[in-house]
Amino acid sequence: MADFPENLKYTTEHEWLDGSTPAVIGVTDVAAEALGDVVYLELPEVGAQVEAGAVVGEIESTKSVSELYSPVSGTVAEVNTEAVDNPEIVNEDPYGKGWLFKVEVTGTGELLSAAEYAAHTGN
Amino acid sequence: MGPAVTDKTTPLHDEHVALGASMTPFGGWLMPLRYTSDLAEHRAVRGTAGLFDLSHMGNIEVTGPDAAAFLDHALVGWISKVREMGARYSMICAEDGSVLDDLIVYHKAPGVYSVVANAANATLVLGELEQRAAGFDVVLKDVQPGQALIAVQGPRAAEILRATACLEEDAEISGGTAFADLRYYACMGMRFEGEQVLVGRTGYTGEDGFEIWVPAERAVSLWRALLAAGEPFDLVPAGLSARDSLRLEAGMPLYGHELDTTTTPFEAGLGRVVRLDKVSDDGAPIPFVGRDALAARKASPPARVLVGLRGEGRRPARADYPVVLRGEGSEPGATVGTVTSGAPSPTLGYPIALAYVTPEVSAEGTELAVDVRGRAEPFVVVPVPFYRRPQN
Known part of the structure; x- marks a missing residue:
């Protein structure tokens, strides 16, 4: 069943981020489940400026392509090259090894608590 | 898009829900997209076996003295050549040669045929066949309601069917074939819990496998019996997502993608199914719907x-x-x-x-x-x- 760690913040687009610096960002297990098996990731470049709520990449599964949004504004500090090489880890461990990118945060969009996100997704 | 309608469910719907399937609308039906992982289900079919609910497929039974002659007229294939208990991949084309649907025809008993159509085209195919039946002594019957179609596909499929409880051979209804001798693209009658079922050695995955038509009231029982028999062989239920990637690897067309009403069989590389050479017993060419357009298309180089x-x-x-x-x-x-x-x-x-x-x-x-x-x-x-x- 769906799992939403309490220490994370969420977006209505099914991304999560943690409170560290730089902030680590990934997709939730709801997104991973809905996508099916992830086969290709297009992530922003390190050093790129991203804006909260803007499209920064793509997540491609066996059956579909979804856009990846940044939950925050700032500078991309790192991307998960292991996830790029082995996209299935996004399905296997969306809150751990399957993280996607890190941002030096300068501003945030609308973020949800775990409880609010659970309510949003009907869990 | 037409008005919103409620998608139909198959006799196995509750089984899919209980197995945790993600359900998706497909051809007017609510079908399992995947149970766990598309990739795991795909790999199971290539490596061991997968179990599919295909009850959404259309099934039109053709009987009567002119059944074979009628199918020669209505379809592009030479159906009267299909021996008893044989199956043949064919197409129904419009007068202009465009493809209305691709089909499998089963000669399932002497003079009795089943035309298996894609779910989304089943109503159209039945209507076309009814129109084309004028002047032929045939009876057409939509036998899809009241039936389920379950497929076991993969290298372990034959072993799984042999191990399935209450699925038994019966020489009275087999059509002259033992299960051990059932060939690819052939079918036979068997009994499941005493009821007659039709077992075809056909599929849409590129693997060995079987498709079983079973009365709806026995569908859940057969599904569970196959799953139980398949457990030692690592059989897993598989959804439409895996079915699509399997057929694509096997290079099989999907209506609405490779085939549609703007395409003839020749452009799709399937000209072999068009039997311009079909002749009646006296040697006269058999006219069929789409013949003239298809003959012209065969003679001219395709644009694509x-x-x-x-x-x-x-x-x-x-x-x-x-x-x-x-x-x-x-x-x-x-x-x-x-x-x-x-x-x-x-x-x-x-x-x-x-x-x-x-x-x-x-x-x-x-x-x-x-x-x-x-x-x-x-x-x-x-x-x-x-x-x-x-x-x-």
């Missing part, structure tokens, strides 16, 4: 041909993406075709696609690209099927 594409990168092409010439860097060049189906191939490990392209760029080895959302991804023309099962 269906080819296989292999991705050189990791990014898959998807249906409707433009096929382009390679340009400068990642700039797409001129458009030379359109992708009809595309996916990452779980078995081969690289992207594969089927596409219609102009004949000039259709030769094996031609280096092309697919415009993947503005970026040219390199693909090369390769033979189809992409995957062929290992032969024993």
